[in-house]
Amino acid sequence: MHHFHYVGQKLHCEDVALDAVAGLHGTPTYVYSARTIEDNYRRLISSLAGLDVQLCYAMKANSNLAILRLFSNLGSAFDLVSGGELRRVLAAGGATKRSVFAGVGKTEAEIKLALESGIYGFHVESEPELARINHVAGRLGVKAPVAIRINPDVDAKTHAKITTGKSENKFGIPLKAAAAAYEAAARFPHLAIRGVQMHIGSQLTSAAPFIEAVQKVVPFVEQLKQLYGIAYFSIGGGIGIVYQDALASGDAAWWNAKPEGERPLTPEAYGAALKPLLAPLGLRILLEPGRFMVGNAGVLLSRVEYLKRGQGRNFLVVDAAMNDLVRPAMYDAYHEIVPVVRDTGRPALKADVVGPICESGDCFAKDRTLQTLGEGELVAFMSAGAYGYTMASRYNTRPAAAEVLVSGSRFELVNARETFETMLAGEKIPAFLKS
Numbered sequence: 001m002h003h004f005h006y007v008g009q010k011l012h013c014e015d016v017a018l019d020a021v022a023g024l025h026g027t028p029t030y031v032y033s034a035r036t037i038e039d040n041y042r043r044l045i046s047s048l049a050g051l052d053v054q055l056c057y058a059m060k061a062n063s064n065l066a067i068l069r070l071f072s073n074l075g076s077a078f079d080l081v082s083g084g085e086l087r088r089v090l091a092a093g094g095a096t097k098r099s100v101f102a103g104v105g106k107t108e109a110e111i112k113l114a115l116e117s118g119i120y121g122f123h124v125e126s127e128p129e130l131a132r133i134n135h136v137a138g139r140l141g142v143k144a145p146v147a148i149r150i151n152p153d154v155d156a157k158t159h160a161k162i163t164t165g166k167s168e169n170k171f172g173i174p175l176k177a178a179a180a181a182y183e184a185a186a187r188f189p190h191l192a193i194r195g196v197q198m199h200i201g202s203q204l205t206s207a208a209p210f211i212e213a214v215q216k217v218v219p220f221v222e223q224l225k226q227l228y229g230i231a232y233f234s235i236g237g238g239i240g241i242v243y244q245d246a247l248a249s250g251d252a253a254w255w256n257a258k259p260e261g262e263r264p265l266t267p268e269a270y271g272a273a274l275k276p277l278l279a280p281l282g283l284r285i286l287l288e289p290g291r292f293m294v295g296n297a298g299v300l301l302s303r304v305e306y307l308k309r310g311q312g313r314n315f316l317v318v319d320a321a322m323n324d325l326v327r328p329a330m331y332d333a334y335h336e337i338v339p340v341v342r343d344t345g346r347p348a349l350k351a352d353v354v355g356p357i358c359e360s361g362d363c364f365a366k367d368r369t370l371q372t373l374g375e376g377e378l379v380a381f382m383s384a385g386a387y388g389y390t391m392a393s394r395y396n397t398r399p400a401a402a403e404v405l406v407s408g409s410r411f412e413l414v415n416a417r418e419t420f421e422t423m424l425a426g427e428k429i430p431a432f433l434k435s
């Protein structure tokens with residue numbers, strides 16, 4: 001559910017008309033709904049009520065400082081994957097002491113920064129990484145809190161590029177080898193074994209793979225509790241969102257009308273399935289959702305540049321491109337595209353919706369049926385709050401988009417559109433080319 005809906009003919013985010021946002025801040029612009037994020041946070045936490053739960057929002061999904069502060073105000077900590085993300089948490093006033101640091105390639109400098117910030121746990125992905133963390137902690141004269149990422153070898157049945165829990169993926173240590181990895185960790189003098197972690201993949205739309213993975217690792221987690229007195233079990237992120245019927249799914253009625261078997265995963269169903277498996281462990285449970293928290297809480301606003309009517313094919317050329325939202329080009333992802341000002345009297349248009357970048361891959365949708373739109377009119381790409389802005393690039397020397405946060409009837413620019421000057425700030429022409 002989310003707070004994007006039409007009021008009359010105009011698409012609103014909460015109480016704010018999106019044409020007004022585009023008028024003030026231009027396009028392409030990401031717009032986020034604070035209330036949607038708050039609702040998602042509360043629903044997920046309530047679904048596991050009774051357990052000792054810490055939500056560590058996977059900030060790779062959307063790491064704008066305002067979004068991080070919103071999470072922090074709600075009581076969330078963070079799942080971070082780089083020194084840069086750690087510095088964002090600090091800049092947003094977030095709690096590094098409850099946050100966790102994941103990723104297969106942590107550098108010495110990143111490990112040092114995390115230790116100095118009092119990170120809650122390193123999510124370790126390999127034995128050489130254990131040795132490196134031990135080494136850096138020793139130099140600082142501290143003990144580093146670690147949890148090993150277990151790869152449960154479960155098929156998450158999602159897109160190959162976002163599956164992480166299969167044995168052929170680069171992530172984690174196979175369950176079979178995990179006991180030996182913990183023994184190795186226990187031998188390092190500057191490591192403190194704090195927990196265990198797993199994450200099987202992203203955009204999962206049923207509870208079954210989560211259940212399978214948790215059931216598979218629970219006996220091992222129990223052993224770890226006995227042997228090392230671990231404090232937590234992080235079950236990762238991965239809860240999927242609705243892309244296809246994104247706008248309609250804002251409404252509770254859309255969910256209620258779905259028969260049980262066809263309903264996409266809800267936080268309530270997720271919690272109900274996992275709580276009985278997790279409760280007997282008596283451990284703190286960490287959740288690392290990214291997409292579920294912010295995906296349907298954001299849209300990308302874009303303006304139509306041209307309607308190019310071609311031979312047997314129409315192209316709606318918009319001012320957003322694959323550099324702003326790469327998911328369709330990278331994962332063949334579907335994003336619903338809706339007019340910001342609806343006019344049901346107009347004929348339908350079947351078109352490819354494309355950006356201005358010089359690549360055929362710069363295509364958001366093929367053969368999409370939309371209301372006929374013309375130059376200067378606005379569209380919104382739905383479900384763009386997760387892995388949208390954070391995956392943007394500057395291809396074709398296109399500046400990063402602006403970002404706006406809405407709360408009720410208030411809205412504020414939370415990231416100004418990048419300028420040509422800042423884009424070029426680090427570049428220079430060397431002396432040997434000047435003569």
Ligand code: LLP
Pocket residue numbers: 058061079102162164199201202203236237238239288289290291292327331386387
């Ligand atoms: N925890 C770990 C260890 C992860 O690797 C990830 C995501 C998450 C949590 C958060 O997963 P989520 O709840 O968002 O599914 N760029 C891709 C998604 C990549 C996900 C990578 N890892 C996309 O746009 O679909």
